[in-house]
Amino acid sequence: MTSELLERTAVRSATAVFTGIGVTAPNGLGTQAWWEATVAGESGIRPVSRFDASGYPATLAGEVPGFEAEEHIPSRLLPQTDHMTRLALTAAKEALEDSGADPAEMPQYSAGAVTAASAGGFEFGQRELQALWSKGGQYVSAYQSYAWFYAVNTGQISIRHGLRGPSGVLVTEQAGGLDAVAQARRQLRKGSKLIVTGGVDGAVCPWGWTAQLAGGRMSSVADPARAFLPFDSEASGYVAGEGGAILVLEDAEAARERGARIYGQLSGYAATFDPGPGREGEPGLRRAAELALAEAGLSTGDVDVVFADASGVPELDRQEEAALTALFGPRGVPVTAPKTMTGRLSAGGASLDLAAALLSIRDAVIPPTVNVTSPVAADALDLVTEARRGPVRTALVLARGTGGFNAAAVVTAAN
Amino acid sequence: MNLKELTTLLRECAGVGEGIDLDGDVLDVPFDDLGYDSLAILQVTGVIERDYQIQLSDDTVAEASTPRVLLEFINECLSSAKAAA
Numbered sequence: 350m351t352s353e354l355l356e357r358t359a360v361r362s363a364t365a366v367f368t369g370i371g372v373t374a375p376n377g378l379g380t381q382a383w384w385e386a387t388v389a390g391e392s393g394i395r396p397v398s399r400f401d402a403s404g405y406p407a408t409l410a411g412e413v414p415g416f417e418a419e420e421h422i423p424s425r426l427l428p429q430t431d432h433m434t435r436l437a438l439t440a441a442k443e444a445l446e447d448s449g450a451d452p453a454e455m456p457q458y459s460a461g462a463v464t465a466a467s468a469g470g471f472e473f474g475q476r477e478l479q480a481l482w483s484k485g486g487q488y489v490s491a492y493q494s495y496a497w498f499y500a501v502n503t504g505q506i507s508i509r510h511g512l513r514g515p516s517g518v519l520v521t522e523q524a525g526g527l528d529a530v531a532q533a534r535r536q537l538r539k540g541s542k543l544i545v546t547g548g549v550d551g552a553v554c555p556w557g558w559t560a561q562l563a564g565g566r567m568s569s570v571a572d573p574a575r576a577f578l579p580f581d582s583e584a585s586g587y588v589a590g591e592g593g594a595i596l597v598l599e600d601a602e603a604a605r606e607r608g609a610r611i612y613g614q615l616s617g618y619a620a621t622f623d624p625g626p627g628r629e630g631e632p633g634l635r636r637a638a639e640l641a642l643a644e645a646g647l648s649t650g651d652v653d654v655v656f657a658d659a660s661g662v663p664e665l666d667r668q669e670e671a672a673l674t675a676l677f678g679p680r681g682v683p684v685t686a687p688k689t690m691t692g693r694l695s696a697g698g699a700s701l702d703l704a705a706a707l708l709s710i711r712d713a714v715i716p717p718t719v720n721v722t723s724p725v726a727a728d729a730l731d732l733v734t735e736a737r738r739g740p741v742r743t744a745l746v747l748a749r750g751t752g753g754f755n756a757a758a759v760v761t762a763a764n
Numbered sequence: 765m766n767l768k769e770l771t772t773l774l775r776e777c778a779g780v781g782e783g784i785d786l787d788g789d790v791l792d793v794p795f796d797d798l799g800y801d802s803l804a805i806l807q808v809t810g811v812i813e814r815d816y817q818i819q820l821s822d823d824t825v826a827e828a829s830t831p832r833v834l835l836e837f838i839n840e841c842l843s844s845a846k847a848a849a
């Protein structure tokens with residue numbers, strides 16, 4: 350191995366800071382609209398409008414409001430992109446503009462893209478597969494080759510913004526929104542200066558619905574205010590949504606050199622697995638949180654707020670309550686789940702929670718959990734149901750992905 | 765097929781790059797310069813093959829670097845299809 354290569358692969362302990370946020374969420378298109386709605390407790394869960402869901406057991410979704418693709422996406426990209434990729438491109442552009450960084454001005458391999466995904470462009474894929482079996486292969490778009498591929502958002506974001514450095518995609522369902530950001534941090538430690546990361550996801554289409562219904566965890570309640578009630582005695586599963594957040598993660602030194610505004614630092618992260626099927630043992634969520642705090646060099650007493658995974662499936666809610674009580678003691682920390690306003694966003698959900706954590710730090714406010722009126726464990730959980738004002742310096746974000754994935758991230762105010 | 769028909773199909777199948785005037789004199793402008801990559805050309809030639817019921821060889825599609833060259837391939841194919849009919 351040459352010394353040059355050694356130098357290039359040497360792992361540095363670079364500090365990773367967030368310098369840009371872009372959001373497409375069911376309760377707001379764009380960071381500002383979403384954050385204002387989130388602090389005000391305005392939900393974006395409504396009857397499905399992207400397709401006729403009246404014949405399905407689940408009829409509600411969190412859909413991004415007022416999104417006209419032509420206003421956000423260049424003409425060349427329209428024929429080749431699924432709806433959720435268009436949302437991701439929109440969020441990525443906002444995040445980069447917000448960061449003030451210009452990848453075109455940077456050394457060409459110093460900026461990259463790492464996003465989380467679940468299945469790629471389902472709606473696009475469904476349309477083309479229907480064309481295939483109803484009319485024949487000649488009716489299938491050449492762009493099907495990648496539009497429905499799970500790595501498509503990373504590819505399209507990196508091409509559009511000239512991010513020629515490291516790229517990648519993480520597929521760990523809801524945990525992906527944190528796992529991708531951690532992978533971005535690994536790339537910074539290997540010498541990259543900036544990684545566009547996070548996740549935007551969505552499959553509000555019959556195929557996406559059928560796939561999720563098979564998991565048995567979607568709520569069949571038709572009242573938007575009663576369908577997704579994590580930690581509540583009436584919890585009945587989750588409502589699915591589309592959207593998420595794209596974040597700019599930068600090497601702290603590089604960010605300071607260019608005078609960037611810093612939202613906060615990724616101070617700790619860990620991922621764990623649950624015990625395998627049929628095996629006894631505690632789920633991995635608590636351990637993930639402990640490991641993330643240990644990496645950050647913080648104790649549970651330092652945490653000002655927890656953004657919960659908030660499954661909405663009673664058994665999983667009990668597990669999360671148990672993990673939080675074991676870590677913090679009864680009512681030992683404010684816990685919130687703004688995803689009650691968006692539904693669960695697959696790979697986009699935890700990235701959106703990271704964005705919320707960063708803005709909680711900036712604005713000294715914890716956004717509320719909405720609609721939860723009769724929490725099962727009121728003695729154990731200090732659930733924030735009205736926006737709560739007060740300084741936030743450290744936030745713990747938790748995420749669990751179907752299949753046994755757990756991830757925890759600790760976000761702290763910039764020094 | 766004339767240039768106007770081809771550019772209409774390009775617009776429908778693959779969009780138009782920012783700052784590109786497809787209605788201008790683009791007959792000899794390389795597809796690269798018009799913002800179209802090989803997949804865009806594959807998409808438009810696939811639609812042409814389907815709608816005109818012709819078969820363009822993969823090689824000719826790969827060699828068609830400008831609208832003029834692609835139109836020549838297409839029209840050649842169309843006239844031999846007509847002669848065969």
